[in-house]
Amino acid sequence: MKRNLFASLILLLILVALPALIFGARHAQGSRDGIRVVEIRATVPDAGGFVPDRLTLIAGEKVILRFTAPDVVHGLIIPELGVNIAEIYPGKPVEVTVQPENPGRYEFACTRWCGLDHWRMRGVIEVIDPGGAVVVPTVEKPLFEELGIDIDAMRHAPASLPSSPPSVQRGYEIAPDSSLPDWLADPHARRTRSPANAFEELRNLPENKELADDALWDLVAWTWVQEAAPEALAKAQELYARDCAACHGETGRGDGVAGRNLPGMAKMDPTMPSGPADFTDAAQMLSAPDALLHGKLLRGGMGTGMPEFGSLYTDEQLWAMVSYLRTFHFTK
Ligand code: HEC
Ligand SMILES: [Cu+2]
Structure with missing residues (x-):
């Protein structure tokens, strides 16, 4: 009697569970x-x-x-x-x-x-590929690696800082009366150096003797953003609102709600700042080459809470985003 009940139970299981299993699998695949x-x-x-x-x-x-x-x-x-x-x-x-x-x-x-x-x-x-092998794409070395820039290292504030955010427009107006080193006019060379490097070189050129420090910073701001296409910047602004503002804040101050409890660079070294980077912080941002910002965005942080965007953005979008980040410390 007992055995009979057991057998019926098994049969019931097969009748009910098997089709459900098959149907479930069909549903997923x-x-x-x-x-x-x-x-x-x-x-x-x-x-x-x-x-x-x-x-x-x-x-x-x-x-x-x-x-x-x-x-x-x-x-x-x-x-x-x-x-x-x-x-x-x-x-x-x-x-x-x-x-x-x-x-x-x-x-x-x-x-x-x-x-x-x-x-x-x-x-x-x-x-x-149909042969079955996974093809590992050959990736070019990112610029920060090529240059040997340590994107996780402490950065020191430049010796001299502008007294207020440098202005692209004022820089444009001064440009004809100034002298620029060649590398500043070359977009690729410019990515490898920081705005503070540019300021120092401009300061050292005898031709610029008459220009005040703040005027030279304006000049740096102008050379930095002049080539970024307005459409690319507008797209970067959209992506920033979607992907970055939650942590870095609408105005780039690093005060977004989602960033509040993130370790930030303090994870690497407790003397470094915690939480998301503040893109309005002149000491930090003016000492960073574009290649460094691009590298951090591409690779992400090592446990700091900064996600990687290298697999989500095209390289063009990454560079446009770097230019867009400059608008938080360079004004129009
Ligand atoms: C989940 C929170 C979070 C999001 C989203 C996020 N970040 Fe970050 N980001 C951080 C944190 C935390 C740091 C500081 C630690 C570090 O540098 O690794 C950081 C650092 C950076 C740095 C390095 C700045 C420096 O001075 O070295 C850049 C550049 C950056 N973020 C850009 C972006 C951009 C652009 C986006 C959007 C596409 C973005 N981040 C989205 C959390 C975030
Ligand atoms: Cu989701």
Whole structure:
């Protein structure tokens, strides 16, 4: 009698659980008209973030990615596949069809402020060639590495600081009456040196003897931002509002709510500042070459709380962002 009950229970389990299992698996990895459908659940990072957050595709394979957001509104960006979904609402799955042709790593990330750990909400699509080997893309060395700049080191305040934020417009007006070293006019060379380096060189040129220190700082401000295209700066401003302001603050002072409890550089050395960088701090920012700021943005901090953006932005966007950061300590 007992054994009979047991057997019926097993049968019941098989009848009920098996189809549910199969159906569940189908749901996560189905196919529609011969196209694979991959379901990706998006929840706040504490609840798991993107599940799965790692996906392997064969180059040239077409897949439908079906995103659901059971908890709160999330966004999605896959920069290298041109995917940008502003909102994924709970109960309203969003589908995108992708077909990456080239083997490599394609990062995806949430673009909505979904919680304090929003920055951790990322994943990667690995695209392998039909032969099966993962192709590791050859990456160029970033400029800060090429130059041997230690982006985590303490920086010392320049010997001389402007008395108020340097003005690009005033610099432009003085330019005809001044003398500039060649490297300052060369955008690539300029990335390797700091505004403070530029000021010192300008100060040492006998031709600039008549110009006051603040006038030379204005000149530095002008040379620094003159080449940044207005459209690129406008785009960087948008990205800043979306990706940076929560920690670095709307006005760049490092006072955003999401940055309050982050260790910052104090993590490396307790004598260094804690929390997000203050982009209006002249002593810090004028002593930093663009290559250093670009490097930190590209690589992120080592446990400081600064996320890496190298896999989310194009190199052009990274450099435009660096130029945009200059507008927090150089005025129009
Ligand atoms: C989750 C919080 C957070 C976000 C979001 C964030 N940062 Fe940071 N950032 C930090 C912290 C903390 C530091 C200081 C520690 C460090 O330098 O590693 C920092 C440092 C930096 C530095 C180095 C400054 C210096 O003087 O060395 C740059 C540049 C920077 N952030 C740019 C950005 C940009 C641009 C964005 C947006 C695309 C951004 N950050 C988004 C937290 C954040
Ligand atoms: Cu999110």
